[in-house]
Amino acid sequence: MTSAAPVIAIDDLSTRLGGVWIHRHLNLEIAAGEMVALVGGSGSGKTTLLRQMIGLLTPTQGTIRLFGEPLFGGGVARERALRQRFGVLFQQGALFSALNVFDNIAFPLRELRCFDATTIRDLVMLKLEMVELLPQHALLLPAELSGGMVKRVALARSLALEPELLLLDEPTAGLDPDRSAGFVRLIRRLGDELGLTVLLVTHDVATLAALTTKVAVLAEQHILAYGMLDTVRQFDHPFVRKFFYPLS
Amino acid sequence: MLHAHYSETRGASGQIELLLTGRWTLRALAERGAADAAWQDRLRELGRRDAVNWNCLDIEALDSVGALLLWRCWGRKLPELLLMRPEHLHIFERIAAADGEPAAVVLPRSPFEGLIVLGAGVLAVIRQLRDFVALLGLLALDLLHLLRHPIDLPGREISANIYKSGVRAMPVTALVGLLIGIALSYLSSLQLRQFGADMFIVNLLGLSIIRELGPVLVAVLVAGRSGSAMTAQLGVMRVTEEIDALATMGVSSSLRLVLPKVVALAVVTPLLVLWATALALLGGMLAAELQLGIGIGYFLETLPKAVPVVNLWIGLVKGVVFGLAIALIACHFGLRVKPNTESLSANTTAAVVTAITVVIFIDAVFAVALRGVGVPKL
Ligand SMILES: Nc1ncnc2c1ncn2[C@@H]1O[C@H](COP(=O)(O)OP(=O)(O)O)[C@@H](O)[C@H]1O
Ligand SMILES: [Mg+2]
Secondary structure (H helix, E strand, O other): OOOOOOOEEEEEEEEEEOOEEEEEEEEEEEOOOOEEEEEEOOOOOHHHHHHHHOOOOOOOEEEEEEOOEEOOOOOHHHHHHHHOOEEEEOOOOOOOOOOOHHHHHHHHHHHHOOOOHHHHHHHHHHHHHHOOOOHHHHHOOHHHOOHHHHHHHHHHHHHOOOOOEEEEEOOOOOOOHHHHHHHHHHHHHHHHHHOOEEEEEOOOHHHHHHHOOEEEEEEOOEEEEEEOHHHHHHOOOHHHHHHHOOOO | OOEOEEEEEEOOOOOEEEEEEEEEOHHHHHHHOHHHHHHHHHHHHHHHOOOEEEEOOOEEEEOHHHHHHHHHHOOOOOOOOEEOOHHHHHHHHHHHHHOOOOOOOOOOOOOOHHHHHHHHHHHHHHHHHHHHHHHHHHHHHHHHHHHHOHHHOOHHHHHHHHHHHOHHHHHHHHHHHHHHHHHHHHHHHHHHHHOOOHHHHHHHHHHHHHHHHHHHHHHHHHHHHHHHHHHHHHHHHHHOOHHHHHHHOOOOHHHHHHHHHHHHHHHHHHHHHHHHHHHHHHHHHHHHHHHHOOOHHHHHHHHHHHOOOHHHHHHHHHHHHHHHHHHHHHHHHHHOOOOOHHHHHHHHHHHHHHHHHHHHHHHHHHHHHOOOOOOOOO
16 A cells, blocks of 8 residues: 555646647656645646546646556546545535535545445544534535635545545635634644645645645646745746745 | 454453454445444444453554444443554544534424424415515616616617527527427318318417417427526526625616516517417418418418407417516526525526416416407307
């Protein structure tokens, strides 16, 4: 299990959408246990890259391997088993609006069809506790939640299947600085506790400093710089300078 | 990959030494599956005993599913004799923290259940009617406002709606009209020929299509096609808070969203009625020509004499009323959508079903009220 294969390996990936190259010859490797932030300008293709990693989009060229395995092929069962090894937090939360908080978190567990109702209830309550929500929040509908709570419920749902890899798209977008810091701390704590590999897309420097072990800069259609925050900060490129030192 | 596993050894003092190994994780346990009930039963039985030494130091991986399994075997507390790594123990601290009575979901049953359900239903209907009247009132206010400020007339929206629900509906209404005309003509001509009453095909087709079938057919198509689209559009705008955004910009949602739809359908439905009626008559004529040998020339010449022109007016007025009803009902349900997908689908369904029912109800009222008008006496 603890093989040497990187959790995410992107090899020479190119993407063409709407007649425009979004990525060209992009390479990225993330090892187990790392917390990597993917930063880049708006429209630089961060969400697109994330969607390719989780198999919602196929790259035009190049390959993506998760846990050393290709995303596609090998039958439905293998693909599903692979998908259960990662959790995704979508930019807008993507909670099922017709289901309450409890059923949203219980949904992936019920899909497994191997737990009884009591186990599912205990697991959901545990997940709620993990993301610092109260048991009485379980009966609320997504429309009745605040922005920060939506993110927490979505995080709980993405953790429901005990993933090894967590992918987050702009987890702090739309939250005030205070909530955003709290949510980042939560991700950091859960990541450490559960031994997760985390990849998050962000444009918030504060999040970066608090959360990540490594930073990958996506600009000019490929990964411009990848390394520890302090190293990347020194990288001499107009985008990097503007990103980290916007006022200078 | 090693699955969750345990082995029992009996110690010197008669104690059971239990060694847990492998992966106690969701995936490993799910693969073990429910098939392995005996395995879990034995674990549960051991959990109930006191003199068991749980050695969990060799567990390779433990997640909350595995921990929860053990927790429940132990009767929701840690056993007295337990060896465990601190990072695993931490999971149990979390479980203990989350372990409380879950929020009650079950409502107490009342002896007056049936009465309560009935009452709730009646109240819901009353609320619906009240909201509908409120919508009509809003539209009336909008019209007054428009009289005083004609510049606010949402012309672009009206025109867009006329195009969407009128022009784009022409192919389908034409096809359906033509086919119904053909079918009706074929079936009636078979009967009429038996009585030697061939010539009455003109009266029969003319009256039924112009007065009855044309308007109702078009209304059903418009309700299914444009009514559902209107409900869904308003519903999604509610879900995405676009209607609230409009309100904050000082734009009246009834004026900008509802009124154009109502006006458009009131204009477009009678026109579609005319169009579908014409094509149904064309279909009927062709079929009569083929089946009975009644020439198109004869058909067209006899039609005005057999069917008084007032029937056409009745058909067109019905079209206007049906269009108004469909648009109002569609908007009413669209504005009731709550911000979730379930409510969106329920309201869209309700809008179409209600619209068609109301259309047929209105049609029956017309039939009774106008029973002496436009029917030629022989
Ligand atoms: N389905 C699509 N068709 C065409 N262009 C797309 C599509 N999806 C995204 N794009 C374009 O790809 C670029 C990258 O988008 P995205 O990955 O969402 O950026 P980011 O998340 O970094 O802000 C944008 O310029 C966007 O317009
Ligand atoms: Mg994005």
